[in-house]
Amino acid sequence: MTLVAWKNITVPKHQGGLGLKDLRKFAQSVHMRYLWSLISESKSLWVQLVKAKYLQRGTIWSTKGSNRSTTFWKALLTARSLLRDHIRWNIGDGRKCKAENQPWFDLWLNYQPINAVQRNLLVADLVNEANGGWYNEKLIQAFGFHGALYIAITMPNGPGLNGTEDKLLFTAATNGQFTLKNAYNLLLGHTNSQSLMQQAHKKVYNAIWHLPGVQPRARLFLWKAVKEALPVDMVLSHRLGKSPQGCILCGSMEEDVVHSLFKCPKAMQVWLASQFGLRTDLLPNSVMEIMMDALQVLDGAQIVAFFSVAWHLWKYRCKEVFEGTKLQPQQVLGSAHRWSQLLSVTVNRPVYAVSNSSNNHAHVSCYLDGSWVHDKEGGAGIAYILFSTSGTLIQYHMHDVQANSPFHAELLALRMAVNEVAALGYREACFLSDCLQLCNIVNGISGLDAVEWQLYSEVLDVIASIKGEFGFHCIYVGREDNQLADGLAKYARINRVSNLGFTFPSYSIPNCNAVTV
Incomplete structure (x- = not known):
């Protein structure tokens, strides 16, 4: 039984998933990479061949596909809609970027040169080198009155020619560089900008996956606990459409993940007897919130010990449910202590x-x-x-x-x-x-x-x-x-x-x- 949806599993680890690839979106990102090579004027042989075959009379943005096109070419044309809203020319000397069908201003798809003569103009041809401003007459001739007016309003001082070479930027990346990873994250809807709550959650996930001294199976258990995806009674009854049976250990009618790990009377005994002396009945009703609070007050070694108690508490609960072995707080804490002492690692960074x-x-x-x-x-x-x-x-x-x-x-x-x-x-x-x-x-x-x-x-x-x-x-x-x-x-x-x-x-x-x- 899958307790976490596939779309959530394909999310990066630091955002709450397992980082597995969505193969359909990954294939689309590969097509975007090929398209990027095509529009960024790559000198590779396949780019020259594609231009010679398909782009003799236009650009990649203006050409249209046909039923006779190859599967590869159709895939590139499909990738246009995925990429065109996330690219922008950073104008340097204006001598590489053409005025036609190139993303050098915001509404470039709406305003294009209106006649064949103007289509070969470069951005530098529209700028007065003496003052860096626009040649208004050329601008109007090329883009019409409304297009020229929009460009003049949004870029009143011209494109700011600075003598460097024009550079094509991928605006979905903070550094402007196109990578397969950036394209894939864009398709998944994952960006670097996060709310304060998302940043707090990121700290929890980073602790789960990157703290030294935690076994992989323990990391997976902790991730499931934070995602409320452990097979406890309330989760299973909801998925199976049955009435809740309650907690087998204490008889409570609501056995969710927080109850199993923190608020069941037997779990409360374990946490109170632990090195933390924790009153778990006062904790929030969310594993994520409990983990966030723990990260604020505990250091790295203490967090490993905290994780250890939670994991071994779950293991001994399972033993009581399936094997009939009674859960004893000292047994849980003894196993947790040995595990955390054996595996916790302290990292000292050198100072020079x-x-x-x-x-x-x-x-x-x-x-x-x-x-x-x-x-x-x-x-x-x-x-x-x-x-x-x-x-x-x-x-x-x-x-x-x-x-x-x-x-x-x-x-x-x-x-x-x-x-x-x-x-x-x-x-x-x-x-x-x-x-x-x-x-x-x-x-x-x-x-x-x-x-x-x-x-x-x-x-x-x-x-x-x-x-x-x-x-x-x-x-x-x-x-x-x-x-x-x-x-x-x-x-x-x-x-x-x-x-x-x-x-x-x-x-x-x-x-x-x-x-x-």
Whole structure:
């Protein structure tokens, strides 16, 4: 008897499923990958052959299939509707993206060049290189009055040509890169954006599947318990359409999963006698909520012990039901203790100190931070504190902003700090952040692969400002050395305030040695 629906089993593990593949959707994602290669101008031989056979008179978006088309080509045409709403050209120099049938503005499917002459235009042909704005006459000739008006309203300053090559982005991925995994998750309806409740559930699932020292069969049991999918009386009677028989051990008429593991009198005896001394009659009536509460107050080894008690309690209940062996609390706790002591593992992460010689030559040191929480409004706070080399406060600034992610908040904080330090006339400065990803990108250690594609231009602007004519450096510091900037950023976010000041209690400049973990 299947107690969990197949559609829920194909969900990724961190979202509550078992991560098994939905083969139909996986096949569709493979077709999307082939289509992506076709529209991203891949130089592979099969792409050239397909273009020569099917796309001599149009693009993949305008061509139509026929009964004589191959099964492969029909599959690609079907994949168009799955992919077209999730791609976008990021315009660089405008010389790779054509104006016709290409997703470089929002309603590109509704407005297309109106005559054959205009169909070979590139985006760069519609832009006045002198000021970066539109050639209005060419825009109207190509897209008609209504299409040109829409483009001009939604992109009033033009596409912002920056000299880089045009790049096709997959908007369903935060970094804009198309992968088979991203396409498959898109078809399943799984995204990285989650509500606060989903994030809390994710912590439970991650603990079940990734905590060291838990046997695979115990992990599967815990997953079933959280999904309320154990074969207890209420679950089976509901599935079989029969009247509930009640709990065999205590005679209660309602034997659900919470009752079996926590609120049956025999289970209550076990938990009360355990190392946790738990009054389970006061716990919530949901296994998920109980697990969420446990994760908030217990550390890793204690969680393993908690899981162990629950699993062995279930095993001894089954022995009493099927074998007639009486459940004894000390037997359950003894087995659970031996299991958790044998299998629990403590992981220590190494800490390495990295010297920072570049900071010794900076005229000023600027500590910065961003604070962000997931909400509908994207509320965030950013702050920086500027010190002289002697540790004297020069200026501080905290600001209430809108951001899309924690990284975006950190990026806005760095941009504000760089612009205002330069405006104060300093030509050498050291900017210290506890965001390792941001520091690595600015310093060229890592690329933009992990960055949300919408932030590419902002990141490039910040890098250009730091790597310009000034002696600016971006250094990573541990969070413990950045507490003041962190506190100001949180204050700005929570209280929705912005404040620029020069008089602040004296604050000694901390040790600027970077720490990586």
